[in-house]
Amino acid sequence: MGDIDKNEIQRLRIDKWLWAARFFKTRSLAKAAIEGGKVQLDGLRVKVSKEVMVGDRLVIRQGWDEKEVVIEQLSDRRGNAPSAQTLYRETQQSEARRLRAMEARKAAGSLAHPTQRPDKHDRRRLSRLRRHLDD
Numbered sequence: 001m002g003d004i005d006k007n008e009i010q011r012l013r014i015d016k017w018l019w020a021a022r023f024f025k026t027r028s029l030a031k032a033a034i035e036g037g038k039v040q041l042d043g044l045r046v047k048v049s050k051e052v053m054v055g056d057r058l059v060i061r062q063g064w065d066e067k068e069v070v071i072e073q074l075s076d077r078r079g080n081a082p083s084a085q086t087l088y089r090e091t092q093q094s095e096a097r098r099l100r101a102m103e104a105r106k107a108a109g110s111l112a113h114p115t116q117r118p119d120k121h122d123r124r125r126l127s128r129l130r131r132h133l134d135d
Contacts, residue, residue, distance in 0.1 A: 009074045011051035014041065014058075020075045022084040023060055038062070058088075064105065068094035097134065104133055 015030040018039065024030040031048045033039055038061040041050060052058075056071045069088040078084070118126060 009076065011053055012074045012076055013048070014039065014046060014050045014052050015048045016076050017052055017071070017074060017087070018060070020078045020084065021087045022078065022081060023062065033060075033062075057091075064101065065098055066094070067098065100133060 015027050015034060018024055018030040018033075019027045024033060030039075034046060034048050037045050039046065040059040041052065042057055043059070052071055052074070054071055054074060058069050058071065060067045060069065068091045070091065071087065072089050073087045075087055
């Protein structure tokens, strides 16, 4: 049994790829995110052992950010950040959505914090605003 060459990898566990692409510091953090539904493959929740291939589309939520990436390469080794960024490509819609959300958070940070919890009507207005920002 010889070592598998990096170019010969056809499929790889999703937790291992997320770790190698530096989305998470450890594989156990990647596993927890997958089990928590924060990682989706082609719009569906996946299990930790799901194997990914080049061309698969992932949606990854980390804190406030949600990234939609397309897998460009597979690697089971964690390298430096520049080499890890070659493993995937973020979609243009995802980048634009993240930038809009970041600007909205910056603008909202200057607003005064409410003194009480939002009531039913406030929550509806907030959800309409969030939907409007996502479009």
